Amino acid sequence: MDTRLEYLTRLRVGQRKAGPAPNKPCLLLAIICEIQAGHITSPLVRIDTRLIARYHDLYELATGSRQMASPWLPLWHLRNDQGPTGPLWSPDFVPELASLSDQLGQPKSLDNLLARFASANLDAELFASLQDIHVARQACALLTQHYLTDDPPALKRLTDYLERALASGEYEKAPESLAGALQESSQQYARSAAFRVLVLDAYDYRCAASRLRYITPDYRYLVEAAHLIPFAVYPDDRPTNGLALTPNLHWAMDNHLIAPGPDHRWHVSPAVDALVPDNGWLCRLDGKPLVLPRNPRWQPTTEALAWRMDHLQR
Template structure:
């Protein structure tokens, strides 16, 4: 046994419905995935939407359920565990409540937990282990085999999710690799997952056309990642070849009814009858500005926008 990883063998996980509870293992798996993707870059872990959404994904892959995930439970109780060099997880409480923290009860929601702390310190030695790709794989296998082996859990779905997440992490850290021919299905799945993650985060989960942004209480996103130049033609999964769009507008763009132009405005096909009330949701976009990514690094490629305009229905 890798000695620094031995702390993962002794988690106090409790029981749920006669089986080992998946909460702490799923949180640690989520943290490993986020470290591997480059989203978590220091031992100080932000309790942000991306980490919480990852936890929901893993909980659902494990149990087949999503709405009962309750991320506040492991985010709170993981502080009782020991890591290889000290506390495995140390919440960084707000100064105003730091002295009262030991007497505080378990928060009842993720919102209540974030009022107490929005960052926690992961054992620095464990953080360095999780940064290494092979040891991250070893840690994931250890957690799944030790705590998620019950026949009621979907081990096949867990490993499928982790394989995709860890494969896509290399692309998330190096998006320049997201272009060129795809050799196998596993590579395509990893690239697609990285494309989706990078595009949605770049647009802060907001539709580039309607400006709608909605995240459900169990962290599902309203928007989808849409290719500007279809992958079949471009072999390009870089975020600059993508937009975040609601499903209906993704469909409309793919069917060339609307197009973002190099002028960074939306254009509507003249084939859309503006005098039909049911078409209002399309033609109201005409001339509207695109919602652009938070970082200029991910702004849509001008040649890809030109391709879209050239293919707008006339």
């Protein structure tokens, strides 16, 4: 085992009736997953939607409760733990609070914490070791077995999730590998997970048609990742073959009632009767601009948009 991982067994964690509190282990597991996905690329860790949502996923698997996750607690208290070269976690406090950091009380919400710092530095040597997939797997096993073994079914759920997350991360780092036929059935979940994460992140969790963006307090998203060319037609899980859509508009597109065109506008099928009041939610979409990712790399391909237009009900 990489000796730098020994520090992960020395976390100062609280206790609950069932065993060690899962807050810090779940946060570190989330960080490991995001490192392996290529989302965290340096010891500087941004406290963003992806990381917090991943933490909620892991906390729910470990405890069965998503609402009690309280991410501000591990984000704050992890600074009291040691890493191979110094503090395991060093918050980047806003300048006016840097000198008062030791006097600040425990934050009471995520917004309260983010008013103090929105990023922190993970111990540089630990970060360097976690970039290796084999070391990352060791770290995940160490954290789960050391802190999260009190509930065997929960441990199994966590272990399965982490294995899939690490496999998905390999695809996220190389999205060009998400096209083409699957070689093994075990690849399907990892590829699908990578497609979902990349698409929703590219659209910043905003619907490409309605522009709606809503994330619940426990970090569930309103939007879904929708294929432009269906996977059954051509197995392409690259994010350029996807859109973020609310469930109702995802359904409407898959049933060819609406289509995004190469002109980057939405088109409504003539089969949708505009005189029926209940159809207004679809008809109002006709001619509206398609919401595009800010990064041109993830914008949908002309071929995929043309496929949708070709299959719009006439």
